[in-house]
Amino acid sequence: METDGDKRGDEFASGMTEVIQNQKAVQSLFIDLVKAAEQEILVIFPTANSFLRQERLGIIRLLSYGAKERGIDIKILTPINDNIQKIVQGIVEATGKQSNKTFHIRAVDVTYEETTVNTVTIIIVDKKTSLAIEKLDDSKEDFIDAIGSATYSNSKPTVSSYISIFEILWNQTKLYEELRKHDKIQQEFINIAAHELRTPAQSILGYAELAKADPQYMEQYAQSFLEVIYRNALRIHKLTKDILDVTKIESHTR
Numbered sequence: 728m729e730t731d732g733d734k735r736g737d738e739f740a741s742g743m744t745e746v747i748q749n750q751k752a753v754q755s756l757f758i759d760l761v762k763a764a765e766q767e768i769l770v771i772f773p774t775a776n777s778f779l780r781q782e783r784l785g786i787i788r789l790l791s792y793g794a795k796e797r798g799i800d801i802k803i804l805t806p807i808n809d810n811i812q813k814i815v816q817g818i819v820e821a822t823g824k825q826s827n828k829t830f831h832i833r834a835v836d837v838t839y840e841e842t843t844v845n846t847v848t849i850i851i852v853d854k855k856t857s858l859a860i861e862k863l864d865d866s867k868e869d870f871i872d873a874i875g876s877a878t879y880s881n882s883k884p885t886v887s888s889y890i891s892i893f894e895i896l897w898n899q900t901k902l903y904e905e906l907r908k909h910d911k912i913q914q915e916f917i918n919i920a921a922h923e924l925r926t927p928a929q930s931i932l933g934y935a936e937l938a939k940a941d942p943q944y945m946e947q948y949a950q951s952f953l954e955v956i957y958r959n960a961l962r963i964h965k966l967t968k969d970i971l972d973v974t975k976i977e978s979h980t981r
Contacts (some may be wrong), residue, residue, distance in 0.1 A: 744880040753860055753877040754870055760852045761789045764799050769851040769893045770930055771835075772805035773862055776847050780870045782814055789961070791818045792829035804896050807834040833900040848874075856881045857889045924966055927959035 750895050761768060772778040783789055793799040805811065815832050848860040861875035880886060882969060934956055 729754060731868075742882040744878060744885055747877045747879055750871040751872055753858075753874060756786075756877070757786065757850065757858060757860070758789070760850060760856060760858060761786060761793065764793060764852045766853050767800045767851075768793065768802070769849075769854075769890070770801075771847075771893060771896070772803065772806075773807045773846055774865050774938060775806045775811055776865050777862060777873075778805045778811055780868065781848075783868070787818070789816065791821075791830055801830045801899065802893075803832045804835040804900070805832065805891065807832075807850060816961045825942050835896050835899065835900050841847040849891050849893070851893060855886065855892060857886045858890070891900060905911050924963060927962040927966075930959045931963075933958050953961060 747756065770790070772781070778787070790801050790803070794801045807815075818830065846862050849857065850861065851857045856879070858879050859875055860877040862873060863875040864873050867873035
C-alpha cells in the first residue's frame with residue numbers, strides 16, 4: 728500500500744524540500760516515515776513534553792517495535808525526566824535484551840553551538856529523508872495542538888545538515904557520560920586516599936601529643952615512639968607519591 732511518505736518520495740526523487748502547513752498531515756507523515764524506515768531512525772525531541780506527546784500518539788511504541796521486530800537502529804536524543812525514565816524502563820522490560828542493541832535513548836541539552844534546535848522535533852530516516860517539526864506551544868498535551876508547520880526534505884544537503892547536528896549532539900552526550908564516570912572515579916580515589924592518609928597522620932599526631940604531654944614517658948619509650956612515627960611517616964610519604972603519580976598521569980591524558 729502506497730503511503731503519503733511514498734508519494735512524496737516519488738514526487739521529490741530529485742531531492743527537494745516541502746513546507747507542510749497542515750498539522751494533521753504532519754502527524755500522518757511522521758507516522759508514515761517511522762513505518763517506512765528500513766535501517767535507521769534518528770530523532771531529536773526538543774523537550775520532555777515533546778517526547779511524552781509522541782509517546783501518547785504511539786510513536787515511541789512504533790519505534791521500539793521497529794527496533795525489536797525489524798532490527799532498525801533507533802537513536803533518540805531527548806531531555807529526560809522521571810516520566811520518560813519510567814517509559815524507557817518499561818520498553819527495556821517489555822522488549823528484552825534484543826532491542827537494547829538497536830534502541831538507544833540519550834539525555835541531551837538540545838542546544839547545538841549557535842544553532843538552537845530546542846524549538847523543533849527532528850526525525851531522520853535511513854539518512855535519506857528528514858522532517859523538522861516546529862514547536863509552538865509546549866504546554867499542549869496533543870501533538871497537533873502543540874506544533875506549527877513542518878519541513879520535509881529528501882534533499883541530500885538538508886538531510887546531511889540534520890545528520891551532522893544529530894551526530895555532534897550524540898557524541899557530545901557520550902563525552903559527558905565519560906566525564907561523569909571520570910569524576911566519580913576521581914572522587915572515589917580522593918576519598919580512599921584521604922582515608923588512607925588520615926590513619927597514619929592520626930597515629931603520628933597521637934604519639935607526638937603524648938610525647939609533648941609527658942616528656943619522661945617519652946624518654947622511657949623513645950625508641951618505640953620513633954619507630955611508630957617513622958613507619959607512619961613512610962606510609963604517608965608513599966601515599967603522597969602515589970597521589971602525585973596519578974595526578975601526573977591524569978595531566979598527560981588531558
